[in-house]
Amino acid sequence: MHALVRTVLIAALSLCALLGAVTAASAHGFTSVVFADVSSAGSGDVRVELQLEYDLFVVSAADAAGDDELFREGTAAFEDEDATAQAAALEAHSDTVLDYVAGRFTVTAGGRVCAPSRTEPITMTQQEGVPYAVVVLHEDCAPTSDGHVITSTLFGDDEGYVTGTKTIVGYDLDLQSGSAALDGDRTSFSTEQSFGERFWEFFSLGAEHLLTGIDHILFLLALIAGSRRLREIVLAATAFTLAHSVTFILAATGLVSAPAAVVEPIIALSIAIVAAWYLWRIWRRGEEAIELDRRSGPLGLDRAGWVRLAVVFGFGLVHGLGFASALGIDEPWSWTLLWSLLVFNLGIEAVQIAIIILVFPLLALLRRRAPRVELWVTGLLAAGVAAVGLFWFVQRVLGL
Structure with a gap:
């Protein structure tokens, strides 16, 4: 035997x-996670704090705008593991950064897309030892009583760099607070979402994580x-x-x-x-x-x-x-x-x-x-x- x-x-x-x-x-799986914190910063002003995986952010933003200089400077800073240089590379190409983020993460109020702007410097943080860029947007929104719709298509599959990107959104807006998970199958949600919708988002996210x-x-x-x-x-x-x-x-x-x-x-x-x-x-x-x-x-x-x-x-x-x-x-x-x-x-x-x-x-x-x-x-x-x-x-x- x-x-x-x-x-x-x-x-x-x-x-x-x-x-x-x-x-x-x-x-x-070769994927990425974006973290977003959305909150009210005053009448008509919605503050959005995004955390994006740095090296992926550099490649995606540079490719979308054809900004070869951002790619060279950002990649060099990533290889040197220099957080100060990484933030500086993104700041030096702030138009490219804003165009990429604003085109793929939007807040809508009253059926109109809010106008984004940057007034705070880009900083760096880490998630599980991986460098992340922190980009803060202020969204100028029209008055609304119907809540806000938040949409994310950041690091989409069509870019060809990663697949199945998740955007984890925490929000404190319209007298509502909660969390939502967005991906290619569900790219947007309303701050007036039901309890069942919020439950299913994180339940399915957990089930999918174990399955994958x-x-x-x-x-x-x-x-x-x-x-x-x-x-x-x-x-x-x-x-x-x-x-x-x-x-x-x-x-x-x-x-x-x-x-x-x-x-x-x-x-x-x-x-x-x-x-x-x-x-x-x-x-x-x-x-x-x-x-x-x-x-x-x-x-x-x-x-x-x-x-x-x-x-x-x-x-x-x-x-x-x-x-x-x-x-x-x-x-x-x-x-x-x-x-x-x-x-x-x-x-x-x-x-x-x-x-x-x-x-x-x-x-x-x-x-x-x-x-x-x-x-x-x-x-x-x-x-x-x-x-x-x-x-x-x-x-x-x-x-x-």
């Missing part, structure tokens, strides 16, 4: 190393493959949910922080470890790997089950930091912000539960009908997940 399992696992590792090479670049975050899905598959009973996957998923919910909210509200250069490799390593844990059990116990120890403890888990649960909880804390980076929010605590984060998290959990409901019963049925075949299937699945996780870990540590 051991020789047979060893042969299967070696073959799987070889095949999945190739899979890792193919899928590595799509762990989170292959690393989080692989971690979940590793948990499912290594779970011997329904009780184990339920408890493991609960521990994972509690852990990542805590750090997700703390990180997104700025109470804790960790650089992406640390978080992302650990996430990749967690995938490999959880999957390898099950492979090690197969190696040591063969067909008995799917059996519980005779002496079980609280909640029906044996010692191995409780150790695994603790490991999953620890890694869940790290995954929460990765989920938070999807929104990149770094602002003071507020009930509006907390509500948005909780709804985003609900979207994540809905997809997670759906994957468990789809996958685990099939494995359980296979285990009942053909235990040996089920061992092969889960072993191959775990081997593939471990190989991809290790590939991503090395890739992220080396910064490739």
Whole structure:
């Protein structure tokens, strides 16, 4: 049995190393997030603060205006990692900057597009270690009692540099406050949007993040493959949910922080470890790997089950930091912000539960009908997940 399992696992590792090479670049997708804060600054004056990924902003604005000098100066400042020079490069080409931003982020009042202007200097900040330019616009709007419509097409797919850009908008306008998520499928919203619309925006954003975050899905598959009973996957998923919910909210509200250069490799390593844990059990116990120890403890888990649960909880804390980076929010605590984060998290959990409901019963049925075949299937699945996780870990540590 051991020789047979060893042969299967070696073959799987070889095949999945190739899979890792193919899928590595799509762990989170090559995309960008724009952050917008829209608020009333007086009668007819709407203040818009935009945070835009600097190097992408330089390329997009320069290309739209044919401004080669902005491209050269902005790229040089980016390569030198000089925040002062980066802001200066954008200020030196303020017309190009305003044309790009004003043409792709608009505020409409009473059916008329507000007139934008810049009166504040461009500054620099960072989101997850990535330089972002902060551009402030003042929109001169017509009086209205029907609310404002906010539209964003910044960094659109048609530019050819990134895909699926999200614009996360926080607003305090028209006696309303809240958050909205805009993308290519939904480019605008009204400050008079309903509760259901606001809920669906962040719920679907969370669901989409898990669906497109292959690393989080692989971690979940590793948990499912290594779970011997329904009780184990339920408890493991609960521990994972509690852990990542805590750090997700703390990180997104700025109470804790960790650089992406640390978080992302650990996430990749967690995938490999959880999957390898099950492979090690197969190696040591063969067909008995799917059996519980005779002496079980609280909640029906044996010692191995409780150790695994603790490991999953620890890694869940790290995954929460990765989920938070999807929104990149770094602002003071507020009930509006907390509500948005909780709804985003609900979207994540809905997809997670759906994957468990789809996958685990099939494995359980296979285990009942053909235990040996089920061992092969889960072993191959775990081997593939471990190989991809290790590939991503090395890739992220080396910064490739």
